[in-house]
Amino acid sequence: MAQYKMHLLVCGGTGCRSSESDLIIENLQHSLREKGLENDAQVIKTGCFGFCEQGPIVKVLPDNTFYTGVKPADAAEIVAEHVLKGRKVERLLYKDPEKQMAVSDSKHMGFYRKQIRIALRNCGFIDPENIDEYIARDGYAALAKVLEEMSPEQAIDVIKQSGLRGRGGGGFPTGLKWEIAGKNKADQKYVVCNADEGDPGAFMDRSILEGDPHSIIEAMSICGYCIGATKGLVYIRAEYPLAIKRLQIAIEQARNYGLLGENILGSKHSFDIELRYGAGAFVCGEETALIHSMEGKRGEPTVKPPFPAESGYLEKPTNVNNVETLANIPAIYLRGHEWFASIGTAKSKGTKVFALAGKINNVGLIEVPMGITLREVIFEIGGGIKDGKKFKAVQTGGPSGGCLTEKHLDTPIDFDNLLAVGSMMGSGGMIVMDEDDCMVAVAKFYLEFTVEESCGKCAPCRIGNKRLHELLDKITLGKGTEEDIEQLRNLSVVIKDTALCGLGQTSPNPVLSTLDNFADEYLAHVRDQHCPAGQCKALRQYLILADKCVGCTACTKVCPTGAIAGEKRQAHLIDQAKCIRCGACIEKCKFSAIIIPSTKI
Amino acid sequence: MNKIKSLNDLRKIKQDVEQKMDLREKSDNPDRYVQIKVAMATCGIAAGAREVMNTLIEKIAQDKIDAVVTQTGCMGYCHAEPTVEVRKPGAEPVVFGHVDREKALAIIDKYIKTGELLEGIIPVNYQTA
Structure with missing residues (x-):
């Protein structure tokens, strides 16, 4: 029987397939035949590798080379260089986001090192159709x-x-x-x-x-x-x-x-x-x-x-x-x-699969032992926050979960710990937020979802969530009051206690957890009519830094309301009353002289 | 297709497929297996590395040896091609030069199975990360 020397595993999950992984498989097979290597290397369509951020993934065995972002056109090069000559295609290797160095194989990737794969044991390893x-x-x-x-x-x-x-x-x-x-x-x-x-x-x-x-x-x-x-x-x-x-x-x-x-x-x-x-x-x-x-x-x-x-x-x-x-x-x-119970914490055994998403470098699917900390998941496996920004919060448990902050980063993740800090395990969604995310807007986003998905059978969920959403909307428009914040909390507690099923009982969680952990942000919205993250459009302000502005007048030309005034070669000024917060000026400025300040002007 | 009637039937299928899956199982835990690397750059291939590699792969499957054969690029010993590097778990790598079919078999029978060294070892003058 002919023995294949190499296995080329190509991800056939939904994510990678939408980036043409089927065509990659075809091209690989075609190139192998062209070079007479069809008996040397076997192409196998597997399930998801979890590293969806940089798909499509092609993994070459036995050396565990991990190619990311592969395009159908790259297939010929992989065959000609790697399969035929044993030279890795450097430009397709995964690059460590911190060190900016190519990583030779998956065994050296931070993304996989801390994972224990039980539920995902065969994903990305076998051909699911065989x-x-x-x-x-x-x-x-x-x-x-x-x-x-x-x-x-x-x-x-x-x-x-x-x-x-x-x-x-x-x-x-x-x-x-x-x-x-x-x-x-x-x-x-x-x-x-x-x-x-x-x-x-x-x-x-x-x-x-x-x-x-x-x-x-x-x-x-x-x-x-x-x-x-x-x-x-x-x-x-x-x-x-x-x-x-x-x-x-x-x-x-x-x-x-x-x-x-x-x-x-x-x-x-x-x-x-x-x-x-x-x-x-x-x-x-x-x-x-x-x-x-x-x-x-x-x-x-x-x-x-x-x-x-x-x-x-x-x-x-x-x-x-x-x-x-x-x-x-x-x-x-x-x-x-015994083996299973030896993994995890006292009351949560085994592993949990999480879907990492949001402002994180390695978006994807991971399986980790219970009891691992949020810090390990976000910074070691997830590779840290995108573009070197600052971590602000992580939302676990989907629309029913809560937002956790810096102070929760070292909490070991398990069912009971997450509940104790006001969130939940849920099905394992994990959305990471950075300094640019407004927590009031985040709570509003989740409420939008639950309002949409409420079946309407019980009043607390059908009406209560709608009211919660309206209050949040009011606050993000800068029309909220401190009484509204109080009302948000009271209503949330009532909905939790009275809703019929899990959907309604958990839907106020994003509101409550952001109220607890980001009270300042709510207050800034209602007291100062200001959004510290600069996300809420109605409350956003643009400011021209006088020392950076060279007076090129580029911004005055794009401003649709004529809100920017100033002489040529002199620092310009924005008239906040006329400004409609469209953001055209900030895009046009070549000198980074226009900013969205984190405190109210 | 035959129906599977017992655990034994299941095992039979497993054995049939196991060899096909062997490469994947071994690559998943590279540190536990003997790593054999055949230099397959232009010079190596011209000197007959492909035949050496095929010999190694067949022999390993035949003798059921816990080893993985990988191809690598040029190791720089063009004067001694084909070259084969063998790294046993926990040991320093040893590079053999001028490997042909016979020597490939000897590497497995002697060095890998019994630890006995052969002639034609190239002193390793580099470190890999």
Whole structure:
């Protein structure tokens, strides 16, 4: 059998594909054939590497060379230089943002050094459309082990002992959830995978489904055996076409191998999976709303109890787990609950996948052990703040989370610590903000999202969030008062206490956490009608620095309202009353003489 | 496609695919394996490095040796091409010059398996980062 000397792994995730990674694969294969190297190097389309900031990614093995920002036209050079002659293509190597030096391989990248990959173990490593590659990585061996060696009770006990908690945001102990669903008697039960990933900026579930779909199928089947269910349903948003396609391929392959169907692996366990498509409503990530949506009803939550474990899909006992939670399951059986429980903190075991976004150098998907600090994530893995700016805040937990500041940077990240400081784990979105971000505007942005996504069933969420948004809008326009700030806080507390489901109960979090951590900024908006970050357009001021202005008159010519006056070769002045804050002057000035001051003029 | 009926069937598939995946598994933990680098610049290729590399790869697969074969650029020993650098885990690299098919096999059988040195070692006169 011909042995390939090199493997060229090309990211086939949604992000890299949108930058033509399919064409890169084609071109690589074409160039290999042209040079007669098609038996020397193999091109493999994998799932996401997580380093989405600088995609498309091409990773060359065995030397772990990590090429970033590859264009289809670069394929010929990679083949001619690297594959044929063994010379790395320097210009495509990842450059360390601090040292500005090319990094030879992924093992030396700060981005990967602190990561522990359990849920993402196969992403960027195997071809997700090839079940054999999954099996080569001990795929379906966990299912075989459970079916051959364990009773359902014993299998549930393993998950309980591991300390695994739900990764979708709630943090409910997974083993306990299975146990409850297992104890409820019924003629039919259901295993549901919640792939309705809705947090803006979070894409770990999509990446797992795209990069390692079999791990979800295997975990759902194990769960089915544990709770006594023969049917699995994946609720996935229709706006994830690639994840759907890969999942469909994987289900088909598993059926052909008999890994889904009747009497799996010669046991009495039967299990099969169907897909259900969601229309992309945020509230449908809430398990009762999700179940209603699957039944063809309105995607609205209902009061718990009854919990889905008692009466869920079609009023049968139903166990709902998030994608990332399920991705951990096979690894726990293979490597033991002791191993899993040895990673993480006292009450939060294992790892968590975070989607790093915002003003950070290495935007992407990372998996880190629980208990790592925000500082390590942002400055070591994330490579620090973009353009050398100052860190201001990090928003964790998506629209339901809170904004944390400098003083929280050394807090070990786990479910309980984040709650204690007024934020939450959520599904693992992490948006980093720098000195240019206005926290009132940030809170307003998240409220805009929750107002849009509220299902409207309960008054606190439907009306309360709308009022919160109006108050924030008023403040960003410079029309707010100190009473409004008080009102914001009171209303937030009431909404939290009275809303029906998780969406409404958490939606005021961005407001409360910014009120707590950035009270000065709110006060500046209402007392001085000033936005310290210079973000709120209505409150922005432009100032010409007299010592830097050379009097070139460029700004006076672009100003649409004639607000800038001054003689040639003399410092100019802006008439604040006439200025409409369009920013045309600041763009035109070649001498950096126009600034947005951080204090009111 | 045959149905998978037991853990053994699963293992059989795993074994069939394992060799294809071997390169990826080993690259993921480079420090645990013997690293063999074949200089494949123009001079190396002209002197027959490609054949040497193929020999090494086949031999390693055949004898199931925990090693990764990588190609590198010119190491600067053009007078002694083809050259092969071998770095055992935790040891200093050793560079062999004038490697042909026979010598490639000897490197694996002697140096890698038993630690016995061969003739034609080039003193390493550089440090790599």
